[in-house]
Amino acid sequence: MTLGDVVARSSLDAAPLLLGWTLLVDGVGGRIVEVEAYTEDDPASHAYGGPTARNAAMFGPPGRLYVYRSYGIHWCANVVCGAEGVGGAVLLRSLEPTHGLGTMASRRGLEEPTLLCSGPGRLAEALGITGADDGAALDRPPFALVPPAAPPAFDATPRIGISRAADAPWRFVVRGSPWLSRGRRRA
DNA sequence: GGTATGATTGACT
DNA sequence: GTCAATCATACCA
Numbered sequence A: 001m002t003l004g005d006v007v008a009r010s011s012l013d014a015a016p017l018l019l020g021w022t023l024l025v026d027g028v029g030g031r032i033v034e035v036e037a038y039t040e041d042d043p044a045s046h047a048y049g050g051p052t053a054r055n056a057a058m059f060g061p062p063g064r065l066y067v068y069r070s071y072g073i074h075w076c077a078n079v080v081c082g083a084e085g086v087g088g089a090v091l092l093r094s095l096e097p098t099h100g101l102g103t104m105a106s107r108r109g110l111e112e113p114t115l116l117c118s119g120p121g122r123l124a125e126a127l128g129i130t131g132a133d134d135g136a137a138l139d140r141p142p143f144a145l146v147p148p149a150a151p152p153a154f155d156a157t158p159r160i161g162i163s164r165a166a167d168a169p170w171r172f173v174v175r176g177s178p179w180l181s182r183g184r185r186r187a
Numbered sequence B: 001g002g003t004a005t006g007a008t009t010g011a012c013t
Numbered sequence C: 001g002t003c004a005a006t007c008a009t010a011c012c013a
Helices: A001-007 A009-020 A099-110 A120-127
Strands: A022-025 A028-039 A066-068 A074-080 A090-100 A143-146 A156-159 A171-174
Touching: A001 A009, A009 A028, A022 A090, A022 A171, A028 A120, A066 A120, A074 A120, A090 A099, A090 A120, A099 A120
Parallel strands: none
Antiparallel strands: A022 A028, A022 A143, A028 A090, A028 A171, A066 A074, A074 A090, A156 A171
């Protein structure tokens, strides 16, 4: 399966399929173990209500990055999914660090491996993703997405940190992974 | 033009 | 467990 095949699907279908892929930025990154899906008709989604200046990338071509500032402090990275003109994206919440641990530790200012990429804000900081990367293509340098040898088993759970549509089980995690956000939430 | 609100994290009680 | 930090965007007047 190619990246193009995955991101052409709606974010709800694409989200679990992105688990296990290895995301690299300039050779630094790791295995995706936790994601959340956001759709256009989802009240919790930035795409809800139609295109605006901020969410433009969500309505653009799939396979690109959508980066936004969270709480005025952190950056959060999404993979745009679906079709151009339709707002949808998959939030990358946590990685299992595999490449460039030293670089990530340096950017994060700490060495504890479980704290490098376990959370959307942490992940973006560790990989050096900022608002300048909004709209960047994920299949071109410095970005790369490598498919897993075999799809991992996963669980679906409610999303974290939202107030609307909080019950929808649109958070997908690699079953049993010790690299999930919020310390170590169970599936 | 003014205000309310987060798809979070880290520090503190 | 609770709470402040910090600011761009969104929405209302």
